[in-house]
Amino acid sequence: MTDISAPAPSAGSALLRALKSFALLRESGVAMVGAGLVGFWILVAIFAPLVSPFDPLATLQPLAKPGADYVKGGGTFLLGTDLLGRDILSRIIWGSRTVLIYAPLATLCAYTVGIIMGLAAGYYRGWIDDVLSRLSDIILSFPVLVLYVIIIATFGASGLNIVLAITFASAPGVMRIVRGLVLDLRNRDYVAAAQTRGESSWYIMLVEILPNARGPLIVDACLRLGYVIITIGVLGFLGLGLPPPDPDWGGMINEYRGMAMSFPHMIVFPCIAISSLILGFNLLADGLREISLRD
Amino acid sequence: MTDSRDTILEIRDLCISYFTRAGEIPAVIDFSLDLRAGESVGLVGESGCGKSTVAMAIMQYMGSNGGIVGGSIKFKGRDLGELGDEELRRLRGKEISMVYQEPMAALNPSLTIGRQLMEVPLTHENVSEDEARQRAIAMLSDVRLPDPERVMDAYPHQISGGQQQRVVIAMALLSNPSLLLLDEPTTALDVTVEAGIVELVADLSRKYGTALLYISHNLGLILETCDRVCVMYSGEVVEEGTIDSLFTWPKHPYTHGLFGCIPLPHADKNAAPLVPIRGQLPLPHERPDGCNFGPRCDYFQDGACAPANVAIQTVTGTGDNEHRVRCNRWADIDHKAAIPQGIVKPPMDVGETVLEVDGMKKYYEVHDRSIGAMLSGESVKYVKANEALDFAAKRGETLAIVGESGCGKSTFAKVLMGLETVTEGAVRLDGKEIGNEEVQSRSPEQLGSLQMVFQNPNDTLNPSHTIGGQIMRVIRKFGVANTKAEARDIMLRLLDTVKLPRDFALRRPRQLSGGQKQRIGIARAFAGNPSMVIADEPVSALDVSVAAAVTELLMDIQREHKTTLLFISHDLSVVRYLSDRIVVMYLGQIMEAGTTDDVFSPPYHPYTEALLSAVPIADPEVEKRHIVLEGALPSVLNPPKGCPFVTRCPRKLGAICENERPAVQKDGDGHAIACHISLDELRKIEPVIKVPERQAAE
Numbered sequence: 005m006t007d008i009s010a011p012a013p014s015a016g017s018a019l020l021r022a023l024k025s026f027a028l029l030r031e032s033g034v035a036m037v038g039a040g041l042v043g044f045w046i047l048v049a050i051f052a053p054l055v056s057p058f059d060p061l062a063t064l065q066p067l068a069k070p071g072a073d074y075v076k077g078g079g080t081f082l083l084g085t086d087l088l089g090r091d092i093l094s095r096i097i098w099g100s101r102t103v104l105i106y107a108p109l110a111t112l113c114a115y116t117v118g119i120i121m122g123l124a125a126g127y128y129r130g131w132i133d134d135v136l137s138r139l140s141d142i143i144l145s146f147p148v149l150v151l152y153v154i155i156i157a158t159f160g161a162s163g164l165n166i167v168l169a170i171t172f173a174s175a176p177g178v179m180r181i182v183r184g185l186v187l188d189l190r191n192r193d194y195v196a197a198a199q200t201r202g203e204s205s206w207y208i209m210l211v212e213i214l215p216n217a218r219g220p221l222i223v224d225a226c227l228r229l230g231y232v233i234i235t236i237g238v239l240g241f242l243g244l245g246l247p248p249p250d251p252d253w254g255g256m257i258n259e260y261r262g263m264a265m266s267f268p269h270m271i272v273f274p275c276i277a278i279s280s281l282i283l284g285f286n287l288l289a290d291g292l293r294e295i296s297l298r299d
Numbered sequence: 300m301t302d303s304r305d306t307i308l309e310i311r312d313l314c315i316s317y318f319t320r321a322g323e324i325p326a327v328i329d330f331s332l333d334l335r336a337g338e339s340v341g342l343v344g345e346s347g348c349g350k351s352t353v354a355m356a357i358m359q360y361m362g363s364n365g366g367i368v369g370g371s372i373k374f375k376g377r378d379l380g381e382l383g384d385e386e387l388r389r390l391r392g393k394e395i396s397m398v399y400q401e402p403m404a405a406l407n408p409s410l411t412i413g414r415q416l417m418e419v420p421l422t423h424e425n426v427s428e429d430e431a432r433q434r435a436i437a438m439l440s441d442v443r444l445p446d447p448e449r450v451m452d453a454y455p456h457q458i459s460g461g462q463q464q465r466v467v468i469a470m471a472l473l474s475n476p477s478l479l480l481l482d483e484p485t486t487a488l489d490v491t492v493e494a495g496i497v498e499l500v501a502d503l504s505r506k507y508g509t510a511l512l513y514i515s516h517n518l519g520l521i522l523e524t525c526d527r528v529c530v531m532y533s534g535e536v537v538e539e540g541t542i543d544s545l546f547t548w549p550k551h552p553y554t555h556g557l558f559g560c561i562p563l564p565h566a567d568k569n570a571a572p573l574v575p576i577r578g579q580l581p582l583p584h585e586r587p588d589g590c591n592f593g594p595r596c597d598y599f600q601d602g603a604c605a606p607a608n609v610a611i612q613t614v615t616g617t618g619d620n621e622h623r624v625r626c627n628r629w630a631d632i633d634h635k636a637a638i639p640q641g642i643v644k645p646p647m648d649v650g651e652t653v654l655e656v657d658g659m660k661k662y663y664e665v666h667d668r669s670i671g672a673m674l675s676g677e678s679v680k681y682v683k684a685n686e687a688l689d690f691a692a693k694r695g696e697t698l699a700i701v702g703e704s705g706c707g708k709s710t711f712a713k714v715l716m717g718l719e720t721v722t723e724g725a726v727r728l729d730g731k732e733i734g735n736e737e738v739q740s741r742s743p744e745q746l747g748s749l750q751m752v753f754q755n756p757n758d759t760l761n762p763s764h765t766i767g768g769q770i771m772r773v774i775r776k777f778g779v780a781n782t783k784a785e786a787r788d789i790m791l792r793l794l795d796t797v798k799l800p801r802d803f804a805l806r807r808p809r810q811l812s813g814g815q816k817q818r819i820g821i822a823r824a825f826a827g828n829p830s831m832v833i834a835d836e837p838v839s840a841l842d843v844s845v846a847a848a849v850t851e852l853l854m855d856i857q858r859e860h861k862t863t864l865l866f867i868s869h870d871l872s873v874v875r876y877l878s879d880r881i882v883v884m885y886l887g888q889i890m891e892a893g894t895t896d897d898v899f900s901p902p903y904h905p906y907t908e909a910l911l912s913a914v915p916i917a918d919p920e921v922e923k924r925h926i927v928l929e930g931a932l933p934s935v936l937n938p939p940k941g942c943p944f945v946t947r948c949p950r951k952l953g954a955i956c957e958n959e960r961p962a963v964q965k966d967g968d969g970h971a972i973a974c975h976i977s978l979d980e981l982r983k984i985e986p987v988i989k990v991p992e993r994q995a996a997e
Contacts, residue, residue: 192758193754193758194758194759194760196716196718197753197759200746200751201776202738202741202743212761216761
């Protein structure tokens with residue numbers, strides 16, 4: 005009887021639980037493929053300085069086709085070079101950092117705002133719900149691209165503003181999901197039990213309700229992360245992305261699209277990079293949904 | 300074995316398994332059954348015993364992961380397993396019909412009832428629209444629905460749950476099937492509605508000569524509807540026989556144990572407490588060697604009951620040559636000798652008044668935003684959930700509030716807990732007014748002194764947190780403990796109190812069974828040393844053997860803490876067993892209040908009389924008068940002007956009942972009846988239930 009540790013989650017047990025959920029992930033083939041793709045890009049982003057063959061900003065040799073010899077060093081441009089002579093592989097590798105920093109950051113911000121709004125709307129109901137729901141209806145009724153263009157054109161193109169714009173446009177969607185889940189969960193007896201022992205509203209929302217909504221939210225977060233990557237790509241393509249010369253996948257496609265007919269490699273490879281990452285997140289979401297439905 | 304009547308259904312050595320990721324899980328093992336025309340057989344067992352799987356197998360609806368792995372099901376001599384899809388489709392609905400538990404889920408909400416009923420003859424018999432309609436209307440009047448023409452054009456949501464189930468039964472009988480399967484057809488319904496359905500089913504099967512397979516967990520219902528009964532345990536039939544033989548001489552220790560778990564009229568919480576079956580149902584892949592019931596059986600003998608499997612054998616000496624039991628020791632066990640099993644528990648000392656409810660009213664406003672309502676100026680209506688409640692509860696007493704759904708019992712609990720405030724009147728706990736005090740403004744001691752045990756075991760605990768963490772949070776919140784270590788200590792002791800192992804503290808709710816979750820719910824309610832605990836149907840979602848154990852536990856803890864228990868329930872047999880005083884509610888008003896003996900013997904309120912008659916009693920020696928209420932519960936938005944019960948009352952006097960609220964008549968100390976009929980008249984009513992002396996003396 006003495007070996008019972010305090011039920012409060014310690015760091016060790018949190019790690020154990022993370023490992024357990026990973027073991028669960030292995031039961032779904034789809035999820036494993038997704039996790040593999042995502043994991044690959046995360047590793048690439050972390051070890052960018054080690055794996056990229058060249059400086060992504062340096063002019064080496066313009067218009068080299070994939071596999072062309074690099075005269076000076078005798079090396080090979082695996083994916084060729086661009087108009088300005090920069091190595092495309094290196095730019096894709098460094099570009100993964102941009103995407104994997106801003107996309108999760110923007111998703112996280114959208115979720116934080118959306119969850120708070122959804123919890124308040126679903127739990128309190130009444131006029132709070134009315135105000136928040138109508139507000140989100142208004143935002144959702146705008147075409148998203150127009151929203152992005154307005155926000156970024158007003159505040160200028162920077163990483164922070166991209167996060168801001170995406171948060172503004174995605175939070176209402178998150179709020180809708182959270183609100184729906186809360187409307188169901190708030191009627192559970194354990195919520196009534198918490199109310200009858202005098203817990204504060206925010207304790208009930210955050211500790212009693214939110215953890216039980218995590219299943220659908222994690223799945224949605226994976227999907228949404230994929231959309232945000234597309235969005236960042238689109239913003240780059242529209243010239244509203246990160247200012248040059250930092251490598252940015254969407255920006256690369258935009259820069260070279262005039263050359264697409266003569267030098268397809270310049271946009272094919274960034275496109276593959278974007279697609280594979282989004283595919284990874286989507287497969288992960290599918291797999292997670294499959295697992296969550298299983299028990 | 301040969302009978303002059305035709306055998307409709309012949310099941311031989313049926314074995315059914317489900318195939319899951321964990322491997323093959325045998326759900327039904329070695330099941331045999333004969334069903335003759337016009338006969339009704341009950342299939343009884345606790346959840347997970349395989350009774351519904353048998354019904355699904357008869358319908359050949361096994362789902363993708365289930366399959367029949369052995370044996371045969373013959374319907375009128377044809378093996379159902381060998382029929383093709385097309386032949387099965389012609390059989391289902393025409394020759395074999397099924398009635399499910401949830402009537403709302405069985406009816407299509409987007410089609411009128413007439414359309415859905417007419418489909419049956421149109422599909423199976425190629426008749427004209429007119430003839431189909433005529434037959435549907437005739438059948439609706441056969442199931443005693445008032446105004447069948449109107450029901451034909453209604454959508455399912457426009458009629459009540461009891462009426463919906465009648466429609467489903469009508470649908471099942473429309474093609475005049477030879478076999479009707481009923482899977483817990485009344486579990487979702489109120490008792491008085493259930494009584495009507497049960498009577499209807501019995502009458503109809505007599506009228507049409509349909510063979511019935513009635514699946515239920517309720518032995519009392521089986522007694523009222525069936526000729527023979529099969530008791531299932533963990534995938535096997537453990538005992539079968541005629542109703543008389545099996546109910547009078549139950550031979551299998553499990554069957555006998557089940558009867559010990561049901562609060563029959565002679566059970567008493569002090570003198571003859573319920574005897575729960577120890578342990579729990581083994582999971583299908585963890586069944587023991589030999590007799591499945593072995594680990595829970597008091598008569599288990601190594602060698603006789605294990606390791607060899609136990610075959611089913613015929614019982615002699617009961618006058619029923621088809622009484623069979625799956626027990627090797629049935630002849631050695633004398634159940635009658637072992638009767639004084641329960642420990643006699645001392646009665647509770649009743650102390651001073653703890654709870655006082657004084658003219659309490661709770662109205663909800665309903666806003667009608669239609670233009671018509673605005674023009675007529677009646678845009679606000681009131682739902683009178685509680686109307687002038689008056690009663691008190693003393694320390695250590697168990698007070699039951701009885702009533703069917705919609706009677707306002709849950710609203711009253713909400714007011715007590717501070718989730719709602721009263722509209723008028725007062726509620727005092729320990730002398731302090733709490734009716735207007737919302738939960739946020741109550742002090743930790745006040746919160747801890749009034750706690751609640753919830754109904755649904757799957758909902759009562761937060762699935763995201765550990766058991767220990769949840770109990771400790773309650774302890775800290777009520778200010779019982781100041782340090783974490785102290786709180787942990789109390790939490791572990793609470794686990795001991797509810798008889799659960801201490802390492803459950805680290806588990807999460809999904810690793811617990813329903814009964815265990817309910818025990819944790821009880822532990823949580825008693826964490827703050829409450830002076831009063833509200834139990835809202837705490838055992839209605841549990842299996843009988845588990846329910847008995849949880850009920851006993853609840854009362855033991857109550858006795859130990861000298862807590863007042865407010866027991867909210869619709870089940871009069873449980874209420875009779877455990878409560879000292881009873882309040883009967885109908886449509887938000889008190890119909891009758893008094894001690895348990897007062898309420899269960901004349902003079903009765905006519906509603907109490909009907910409730911008493913509606914509760915099925917699993918004892919063939921108890922005589923019961925049958926009273927079936929007509930009609931459905933009136934809408935709370937538009938209650939009758941006079942007595943709320945007037946629309947369904949079989950003893951209605953006349954206009955006075957419709958127009959005037961009945962006065963409360965007092966009969967001796969504390970027994971009150973709100974009825975226009977005089978007490979002397981009511982006293983002349985014969986008792987609804989007659990318990991034979993032999994048991995009453997016991």
